[in-house]
Amino acid sequence: MRLRILGAAAGGGLPQWNCGCRNCADARDGRIPSMTQSSVAVSADGLTWVVLNASPDIRAQMQAEPALHPRSLRGTPMGAVILTNGDIDHIAGLLTLREGTPFALHGTKATLAILDEPVFRVLDRSVVRFLPIRLDEPFSPAEGLTVTAFAVPGKVALFLEEEEPDTAAMGEQTVGLRLEDADSVVFYIPGCAQVTDDLCRKLDGADLLLFDGTVWQDEEMRRTGTGTKTGARMGHVPMSGPDGSLARLADFAGRRVYIHINNTNPVLQPASAERAEVAAAGWSLAFDGMEITT
Numbered sequence: 001m002r003l004r005i006l007g008a009a010a011g012g013g014l015p016q017w018n019c020g021c022r023n024c025a026d027a028r029d030g031r032i033p034s035m036t037q038s039s040v041a042v043s044a045d046g047l048t049w050v051v052l053n054a055s056p057d058i059r060a061q062m063q064a065e066p067a068l069h070p071r072s073l074r075g076t077p078m079g080a081v082i083l084t085n086g087d088i089d090h091i092a093g094l095l096t097l098r099e100g101t102p103f104a105l106h107g108t109k110a111t112l113a114i115l116d117e118p119v120f121r122v123l124d125r126s127v128v129r130f131l132p133i134r135l136d137e138p139f140s141p142a143e144g145l146t147v148t149a150f151a152v153p154g155k156v157a158l159f160l161e162e163e164e165p166d167t168a169a170m171g172e173q174t175v176g177l178r179l180e181d182a183d184s185v186v187f188y189i190p191g192c193a194q195v196t197d198d199l200c201r202k203l204d205g206a207d208l209l210l211f212d213g214t215v216w217q218d219e220e221m222r223r224t225g226t227g228t229k230t231g232a233r234m235g236h237v238p239m240s241g242p243d244g245s246l247a248r249l250a251d252f253a254g255r256r257v258y259i260h261i262n263n264t265n266p267v268l269q270p271a272s273a274e275r276a277e278v279a280a281a282g283w284s285l286a287f288d289g290m291e292i293t294t
């Protein structure tokens with residue numbers, strides 16, 4: 001399977017437009033690489049590509065990735081888009097994908113319902129096929145590729161929150177994807193509030209895991225002075241701590257890559273102790289343009 005990390009950052013990107021934190025300032029000044037927002041392209045045959053989440057940066061991401069350039073006067077090698085939730089960083093790019101070129105759009109019923117707004121009518125449904133995903137039922141979005149979506153702990157999109165949402169609900173609002181081709185099994189989980197025993201069992205034996213690397217620690221926004229929300233409140237399990245992804249996924253034997261990395265995360269500093277800890281634990285950090293073949 002061929003994978004291209006189109007965008008390695010969480011919502012907001014790096015630098016984020018309104019943020020002057022150290023990471024954002026360093027990215028702005030070119031001391032660390034900038035990152036666009038959360039998206040991955042995947043292909044079994046190298047011809048037809050499936051884009052996992054449509055980020056607000058998709059136009060620039062497609063320009064930067066030759067595999068996604070048109071091969072005819074009008075058209076795209078992108079056969080399908082799969083959504084893992086309804087967050088802005090995962091759906092806003094759909095507005096860029098107007099212009100009448102066909103593709104399939106896969107999402108759970110709950111996520112596709114979010115697109116039932118007048119502005120998303122720019123995706124003409126006689127051209128863009130809206131295809132509901134049923135949890136735990138495999139489907140094939142492209143030749144040679146089988147995908148199964150499954151519930152992971154998570155919450156509704158920020159703009160749908162009412163009062164105190166259940167931040168680790170299991171259902172259609174946040175899913176992980178199991179991708180399989182003839183050669184390998186890959187998991188893509190950009191948002192996950194808890195690493196449950198069930199999830200660990202499901203991942204067992206996979207070749208590659210692309211996992212939620214939003215925050216290093218739960219109190220990161222308060223510590224960096226950028227906000228008050230905890231990772232848990234945002235629906236993201238931290239990397240560190242006894243229930244963090246480093247500890248909980250320590251036994252995963254395949255390749256491990258953090259994606260959806262927030263601009264507040266100290267691992268983005270190359271000389272940080274946190275970066276060293278992640279590397280020592282066998283994880284790498286995704287970056288824009290990263291190519292992985294499994």
Ligand code: MLT
Pocket residue numbers: 010011012087088089158191234235
């Ligand atoms: C998240 O992953 O928590 C969201 O992308 C937040 C947001 O929509 O800004």
Ligand code: MN
Pocket residue numbers: 010011038087089090191260
């Ligand atoms: Mn996000």
Ligand code: ZN
Pocket residue numbers: 016019020021022023024025263264
């Ligand atoms: Zn910042």
